Amino acid sequence: EVQLVQSGGGLVQPGGSLRLSCAASGFTFAGSWMSWLRQAPGKGPEWVANVKPDGSETYYVGSVKGRFAISRDNAVNSLYLQMNRLRIEDTAVYYCARDDSGWPDWGQGTLVTVSS
Amino acid sequence: QSALTQPASVSGSLGQSITISCTGTSSDIGRYNHVSWYQQQQPGKAPKLLISAVTKRPSGVSSRFSASKSGNTASLTISGLQPEDEADYYCSSYTSTTVWVFGAGTKLTVL
Numbered sequence: 001e002v003q004l005v006q007s008g009g010g011l012v013q014p015g016g017s018l019r020l021s022c023a024a025s026g027f028t029f030a031g032s033w034m035s036w037l038r039q040a041p042g043k044g045p046e047w048v049a050n051v052k053p054d055g056s057e058t059y060y061v062g063s064v065k066g067r068f069a070i071s072r073d074n075a076v077n078s079l080y081l082q083m084n085r086l087r088i089e090d091t092a093v094y095y096c097a098r099d100d101s102g103w104p105d106w107g108q109g110t111l112v113t114v115s116s
Numbered sequence: 117q118s119a120l121t122q123p124a125s126v127s128g129s130l131g132q133s134i135t136i137s138c139t140g141t142s143s144d145i146g147r148y149n150h151v152s153w154y155q156q157q158q159p160g161k162a163p164k165l166l167i168s169a170v171t172k173r174p175s176g177v178s179s180r181f182s183a184s185k186s187g188n189t190a191s192l193t194i195s196g197l198q199p200e201d202e203a204d205y206y207c208s209s210y211t212s213t214t215v216w217v218f219g220a221g222t223k224l225t226v227l
Binding site (some may be wrong): 003008035041042044045046047050059060062091093097100101102103104106107108109 | 150152154156159160161163165167170172174201204206208214215216217218219220221227
């Protein structure tokens with residue numbers, strides 16, 4: 001059974017930083033593209049970033065480029081999202097997800113609230 | 117403003133069929149077969165993948181869900197509407213700028 005267990009998140013002031021983690025099991029993590037997505041209150045999902053299986057390529061939505069960094073450690077089957085210079089509009093539930101012609105498997109979600 | 121356009125709401129009676137459209141451009145839906153559909157039954161709960169690669173239904177998804185694409189528009193059809201189908205539905209597509217985009221979502225009401 002695929003499991004994606006997230007940790008991190010919480011309340012942070014504008015301009016602050018947070019790191020999200022996602023521990024994967026039940027599938028070949030090192031062979032899978034992985035993504036972070038988010039969903040702001042009352043809005044639809046938004047894809048944030050993804051990373052190639054070997055970590056050599058990363059892609060981002062324009063609004064987070066230069067502020068967020070996706071990474072992975074295949075030795076411990078984990079995905080990360082380092083979020084810097086956070087803005088109020090980054091407030092959302094963040095999900096890690098396995099890529100496979102869409103996102104068939106999602107983490108449980110973690111709330112990130114950016115507020116002063 | 118979302119990159120993909122969906123109707124805000126649709127409704128149908130029990131047992132009927134409905135279709136939700138998702139309109140993009142020649143840079144996303146029109147160019148790639150990386151269109152997927154999601155069901156979200158409650159806020160805060162992760163969306164569920166219903167359809168991938170335009171028409172493929174993952175294991176465990178009811179055969180009442182089907183999808184297609186024509187030009188820049190993708191469509192999701194739900195046949196034999198059931199009460200548990202009442203949810204928000206989202207489409208998504210890969211784009212030529214190497215990002216993935218979603219529609220704003222369609223709220224389905226089962227009458």
